[in-house]
Each structure stands twice: as C-alpha cells, then as structure tokens.
Amino acid sequence: MIYASQSLGDLWNWLLQQFAELCGSLGIPEVIRYMVEKGAYAVGLLVFISLTALVMIYMERKVSAHMQLRYGPMWTGGWHGWSQTIADMIKLLLKEDIIPDKADRWVHRIAPIVIFVPSLIGFLVIPFDKYLIGADLNVGILLVFGFSSIAVLSIFMGGWASNNKYTLLGGLRSAAQMISYELPLVLSVLGVIMTVGSLKMSDIVMAQKDVWFLFTPNLLGFIIYIIAGTAEVNRTPFDLPEAESELVSGYNTEYSGLKYGFFMLSEFTNTFIISAIAATFFMGGWNGPSWLPGIVSFLAKTYLIVFLLMWFRWTFPRLRVDRLMDFGWKFLLPLSFFNILMIAVWVLVKK
Amino acid sequence: MIEQLKNSGFEEMTLNMGPQHPSTHGVLHLLLKMDGEVITEARPDIGYLHRGMEKIAEKRTWGANIALSDRWDYIASMSNNFAAVLGPEKLMSITVPKRAEYIRVIMAELNRIASHLIFFGTYGIDIGAFTPFFYAFREREKILDLYESVCGARLTYNYFRIGGVSADLPEEFIPGVKAFINYFRPKLKEYDTLLSTNPIFMDRTVGVGAITKEEAIDWALSGPNIRASGVNFDLRKDDPYSVYSEFDFNIPTGKNGDCWDRYMVRMNEMKESARIVEQALEKLEPGDIMAKVAKVIRPPAGEIYTHVEAPKGELGVYCISDGSTMPYRYKVRGPSFVNLAILQKMLKGLRIADVVAVLGSIDIVLGEVDR
Amino acid sequence: MIKIFTYTWAILKGMAITFKYFFIRPVTVQYPKEKIKISPRWRGTLKQLRNEQGEETCDGCRICEKICPVNCISMEVYKDEKKNRRFTSSYTVNFGRCMFCGLCVEACPKKCLVHTPDFEFCTYERESLILTKDKILR
Numbered sequence: 001m002i003y004a005s006q007s008l009g010d011l012w013n014w015l016l017q018q019f020a021e022l023c024g025s026l027g028i029p030e031v032i033r034y035m036v037e038k039g040a041y042a043v044g045l046l047v048f049i050s051l052t053a054l055v056m057i058y059m060e061r062k063v064s065a066h067m068q069l070r071y072g073p074m075w076t077g078g079w080h081g082w083s084q085t086i087a088d089m090i091k092l093l094l095k096e097d098i099i100p101d102k103a104d105r106w107v108h109r110i111a112p113i114v115i116f117v118p119s120l121i122g123f124l125v126i127p128f129d130k131y132l133i134g135a136d137l138n139v140g141i142l143l144v145f146g147f148s149s150i151a152v153l154s155i156f157m158g159g160w161a162s163n164n165k166y167t168l169l170g171g172l173r174s175a176a177q178m179i180s181y182e183l184p185l186v187l188s189v190l191g192v193i194m195t196v197g198s199l200k201m202s203d204i205v206m207a208q209k210d211v212w213f214l215f216t217p218n219l220l221g222f223i224i225y226i227i228a229g230t231a232e233v234n235r236t237p238f239d240l241p242e243a244e245s246e247l248v249s250g251y252n253t254e255y256s257g258l259k260y261g262f263f264m265l266s267e268f269t270n271t272f273i274i275s276a277i278a279a280t281f282f283m284g285g286w287n288g289p290s291w292l293p294g295i296v297s298f299l300a301k302t303y304l305i306v307f308l309l310m311w312f313r314w315t316f317p318r319l320r321v322d323r324l325m326d327f328g329w330k331f332l333l334p335l336s337f338f339n340i341l342m343i344a345v346w347v348l349v350k351k
Numbered sequence: 352m353i354e355q356l357k358n359s360g361f362e363e364m365t366l367n368m369g370p371q372h373p374s375t376h377g378v379l380h381l382l383l384k385m386d387g388e389v390i391t392e393a394r395p396d397i398g399y400l401h402r403g404m405e406k407i408a409e410k411r412t413w414g415a416n417i418a419l420s421d422r423w424d425y426i427a428s429m430s431n432n433f434a435a436v437l438g439p440e441k442l443m444s445i446t447v448p449k450r451a452e453y454i455r456v457i458m459a460e461l462n463r464i465a466s467h468l469i470f471f472g473t474y475g476i477d478i479g480a481f482t483p484f485f486y487a488f489r490e491r492e493k494i495l496d497l498y499e500s501v502c503g504a505r506l507t508y509n510y511f512r513i514g515g516v517s518a519d520l521p522e523e524f525i526p527g528v529k530a531f532i533n534y535f536r537p538k539l540k541e542y543d544t545l546l547s548t549n550p551i552f553m554d555r556t557v558g559v560g561a562i563t564k565e566e567a568i569d570w571a572l573s574g575p576n577i578r579a580s581g582v583n584f585d586l587r588k589d590d591p592y593s594v595y596s597e598f599d600f601n602i603p604t605g606k607n608g609d610c611w612d613r614y615m616v617r618m619n620e621m622k623e624s625a626r627i628v629e630q631a632l633e634k635l636e637p638g639d640i641m642a643k644v645a646k647v648i649r650p651p652a653g654e655i656y657t658h659v660e661a662p663k664g665e666l667g668v669y670c671i672s673d674g675s676t677m678p679y680r681y682k683v684r685g686p687s688f689v690n691l692a693i694l695q696k697m698l699k700g701l702r703i704a705d706v707v708a709v710l711g712s713i714d715i716v717l718g719e720v721d722r
Numbered sequence: 723m724i725k726i727f728t729y730t731w732a733i734l735k736g737m738a739i740t741f742k743y744f745f746i747r748p749v750t751v752q753y754p755k756e757k758i759k760i761s762p763r764w765r766g767t768l769k770q771l772r773n774e775q776g777e778e779t780c781d782g783c784r785i786c787e788k789i790c791p792v793n794c795i796s797m798e799v800y801k802d803e804k805k806n807r808r809f810t811s812s813y814t815v816n817f818g819r820c821m822f823c824g825l826c827v828e829a830c831p832k833k834c835l836v837h838t839p840d841f842e843f844c845t846y847e848r849e850s851l852i853l854t855k856d857k858i859l860r
Contacts, residue, residue: 067740068485069749165366315740317552318479320704415791418823503763509823545736550729
C-alpha cells in the first residue's frame, strides 16, 4: 500500500511490484516486462528533462534579472512571465533552419544530436530517489563522464562544419578546454569513490546516510568539482567556447531554429547533470529529513548547485584561453592529485 | 622544419572582426591576421558611421552647430557642446557670466562621470561580466534624469549656447546633484570589489596592451589613455579653459599603461569629477546665465583652435570664420579617432580575447571616430 | 598560498554584492504599464499655442523655419488686412527629420511654439510623422 508520506521512489517501486505480479499472473515473458518498465521510466525521464530545461531557463532569466536589478520576463502567461520559455521554444521551432552555403551539411546537421543524446543518457544513472534510478549500473559514474565527454566532439563538429572562423575558434577552444577540465573533474570525484569503495550510484548515496561528504575532507574535492564542472558545461567564468564579446556566439554562431535549440537545451541539461552529480556525490543525494520525500530533497540540493552556477555566471568576468589552460593544468590538476592523496590517507586512518 | 611546415599548408587566418560584432563598440571593422589565436597584424578600418559632420557644419549657423556637436561623441554630449561654443566665444570675445561657467563645469563633469560609467559597464561586458553593466547604467540614469530636468533631453542635450547656457537650473537640480554624489561615492567602492580587484578581471587586464610613455606621446594619445601611461597631461590643468583653474582636483595617472591602468585612471577620475562638481556647487551664485549676444551670431573673420578635456581625451575644434553666419571651415579633432590609431600597434602579438580587452580599454565611440 | 586566499576572498566579496542585489527591488519599470515621470522641460513633439481668445498666436515670422538645423519646419504665410497681422495658412513639421534640438522653441518671439511631453509617436508610415497645422495647433 502507498500513503501520503511515502515518496515518489516508493511509489515507483510499488508500481513495479504490482506490474511484476500482473505479468507473472498473465505469463508475460521477463524480457517484455523489463522493456515496458524501462520504457515507462524513459518516457517519464523525457518529460522530466523537458520540464527541467524549461524551469532552468526560466530560472536563469529570473536569477540574472534580479541580480542585475531587473525583473526579467513579466508579461508572457500572466504571472511573472512564467510561460516565456514556452513561447521561446515555439519561436525556435518556427524559425527557419539555415545551413550556411559552404557548410559541411551532414556534420552540421548531426552535431546538435550528438550533443543532446549523451546528455540524455547521463540522466539514466542519476538516482532521483530510492528505487528511482534508470539503471543502477556498477559503473554508474563512469558512464556519465564517458558520455559527457562526447559533448566536446559535437561542439567541435558544430564549430568545424559551420565553416565560419568564429565557430572554428570556438570549437577548438572548447575541445582544448573540455578535455583538460575532464581530468580534474573525474579526479575530484575519485576521492568520493575511494571513500565509498564503489562506482555504483546507490552505494554512494547510501554511504552518506549519516554525514554528507561535503562535511568530510572531501570538501576540497567538492570545490574542485564545482570549478571543473563549471568549465565542463561551458558556463562563465569558463564560457570561452561561446565567448560572446570575442567570438560572437562561438561554436553555435551559425545555428538557428531547432538545432540551436538543441545546443541550448543540452547546455541546460548538462548543467543539471553536473549539479545532480554534485548533489549525489557530496550532498547526500536523496538523503534528507525523513518527513521530506527523497526526490524533493534531491531536487532542492540540485537546484542549489544550479543556482550557485548561475550566481557564478552573473558575477564573474571570463578567463582568457591561455590562463584557462594554465589554471586547469597547473593548479586544478595538482590540487586534485593532492586531494586524492589526502583522501587516501584519511580513508586509511579511518580504517 | 618550421619553414617546411609553414610552406606545407599552414596559413595565417584573416578574421574580419566587425563591423557587425557584439563588442567592437559600434561599427568598427578590425582586419585581423591571425596565427591560431595570436594576432600577427591588426588594421582598424573605420568610416562605417561617417556622416560628414565637418562638411555639414559649414552649411549650418554657428548656433545650430551646437546641436550637431551632440552627435560626435553621443555619450558625452556636454563636453562636445563645450568644445563647440568655446571657439566662437573666443572669436567674438564674449565673457560668459560666472554662473553660466559653473553650470557648464557641473554639466561637463557630470557628463564625464556618465561617460566613464558607460566605459565601466561596457568594459565589464567586454571582459565577460554582464552584471556591472546594469549597475553602471542605474547610476547613469540618475545623471540623465538630472540632465532631463535641466535641458529636456537625455542624450543629445544641446544645452550650451554661445555666451552661456540655454536654461537656468531648476529648483530640484542642486539638491539632486548633491544627493547623487552622496549616493555615488559608496557605489564606486562596490565597483572596485565587483570588478577592479576581481582576480579574473585583473588577470585579463594587468600587463595587457601596455603603452610606454614615449609611445603614448608619439601616437598623440590624450585623455585617460595617455595618463595611464604616466604622462600627466590634462587640459583642465595644462590649458585651463572656462573656470577650471579655480578648482582643486588631482589628475589620476597610471604607471604601466596597460588595460588595468587605463581602467583605474577612469575609475579614479570619476571620484575627482565628483569633487569638482561639489566645489562648483558651492561656488554657484545667482546671476545671469547668458551674456549679451546678438541674436544672429557673426563672429569676426579669423581662425581659432579651442580644445576641452572631454571624457575620451582632447576634443579640439578648429574653426575658420569669414564673418558670415556660418563657419567657413570646421575641423574637429576627435580624441577617439586619434586614440584608435594605436590599436594596430598594441594588438600585435596578443590573443583574440585581448582584442576586446584592449579595444574596450581605449574607450572609443564610433560616432566620434567617423563623425 | 596567501595569493589563493586573497583571490578567493576577492571572489567571495564580489559574489556577496551580486547576492545582495538579488534581494533588492529592481530599479527598472514595466514600461507600457507604468511610466516614469517626465520632466516638464522635456523636448517632445511640437505644439502651437493659442492665446486667451482662442486665436492663434503665431504670426508667421519664419524664425523657427530659418533656425531649424535640419529644415523640418515649413510654412506659408498670408496677411490678414482686417486684423492687420500675418497668419500662417499652413504650418508643417516633419518629425521624421526633427532632431528635437529645441532651437525653434527657444527662438520663437511670440512664445507660441512649445514642446509637449509626448514621447510616444511611433507610427507605421513615415507620412504620418509629417504633422500639419491642424495637429500642431492645439
């Protein structure tokens, strides 16, 4: 039975059990049952992703507006312009899809898909709640980072195929940047993995039942993670691939309509994934006060990180590309090695 | 080996930056030759906003030319007005009433603050910080409100007249200016924490695009750009026009002449301008705002060069009068135009990200470059 | 090491400022719904005044026409023998050219040409920016 105080994860689990019983009584094969279950989850996830993107774009506008003493959208839809993003999406859908004359047509077309699909896959292994996880793989976190590094390929493809010098520079910059910041990103998470001793997302969440890793020596790892994560999703102060004042709009200068929409969407979904992983690894995931449903506490933590990233964006200037590399390789990478060393000692001492 | 590589298909990239680009401050076209991200040659290409101001001026009366002068450097129109009225006044040897002089100084200095605020905001955007822009514009709006209460316009003021100013200050102006200055001083500290001392900002600007003292003089820079290189050159002190000799103010100078110095000189100049405005308000006494000038202005035949210290630098007007109602020749020395020339020297060897940092730091207005 | 701390401190101070403003009421106005007060000296579109008897005051001295730097004012003048003064038979201002310098208003000897506080005169056609006498004389 379900009752009010139970969370979405329990509800999902209960539904799965009911469905399994039903299938058992009807004699439906295991394979089909599995496919239906995962299919339902995927559909739910897609809805969630599109809603998240809408909410995040709206949030970005409002946060930036209020930090800059503006109101942001106030008219569309009545209450504080809540439907502005929906209107923008419709506008993007209706816009003409322009491919530059000398562009590499196929690569130009594929690039937005290549960036969007991996960011969807990342959502599969994020534990939203107890039981509410697409696939609790034993390589969970590796999958996310593995797929998120495909994004660099897409940005480079988009930048190259547009046959524009600004996009080319943006694409090359992002290739250099994302590859070099991938290292500190993964290394900073390594500290948590070492403390838990597992790559599985659910294990990592369960390990933080009593104390979040944020309040252990992993704090340094958290800071490195946030910095490297900001660079990984190309947000200010590391938004060099789309540096507006220098490169017009960077790799997506020549994109319009729905394709541009995909680039924008994936920027926000990637931000969400980075924040969600931060919440899972350092802030206890869906662990929280018992009266709060797990998903609520998870989303609250995630949006806290999202707000932090937005706060960064609307406060800081942009780094220069060589300084960015210096910072990544000469400061962040040694620091994350030091972090690993520290965590190793800490884990040994604790034992 | 390197020669071989160079011959085998490695080529310089020519990048046309502008005239339609978000951060060339208007319609400046920069022709950049680049080796990767490093610039090997830069050529500013101007003229996209050319309106033939000097020729138009020859067919307009002396009075109407003040209205045209609003359009040179459209974010510091008061200084333009100042430059436009000084010449005919000297030719006709008009003594401007004291009150009008102080009002002029107040207006010009407030305009300097407004212009530097725009520099601060847009420079933040050039470097990548968007938020300071809005803070700067909030302050600037307050100045524009004051201007609106005096002369009825917010951008093209057309306030100065040959022999004085067009309208007396309204009642609410003086308390408004005092309130603004009290409000503005703490805000400057806020800007310092937000941008000036921000490590990322300093990283982008310190040591970038440095101009030595000699170079600055050779390239005839003026205004904050030359002062940042350590040359103490300010027309308000060196050739005091109007009543500037009565005021006590410092001229902030830099040391290295890099982007950060040019930025800081402007930030400090705002403080000094606020001081000048305060002193001028104290000295302001009731009286005439216009000298006795004939309705139709016919300066005696002759030629004259007058210059003022505009926010961007030395704004000079060289005019020849043939005794008629219109100038025979009207030449404007726009500071932005002269300052822009050094860009080609500064940009060599820098990265593309520095282009906007350097371009922003010399603070040009294309309306004045092209005229 | 000290450098890192000073850097972090400077960054945090900057973030504190934006966070402070996050909770301060925005300074912008929702334009078509609320409008800011405009100064009485605002240089908007032009208007001709009538005198107390409701007659037009303008006597067609053509000073505004002459002083206008962009030649946007044009008028035709006739002499009324009965009243022994001149009147304008047509008075047209092309607001497509007007740059709102205010020289005409300043020069008007009868003080009958004034600015209105109106600043919203967008139209769909350029022709409707050319205001004739019936629209200017109010």
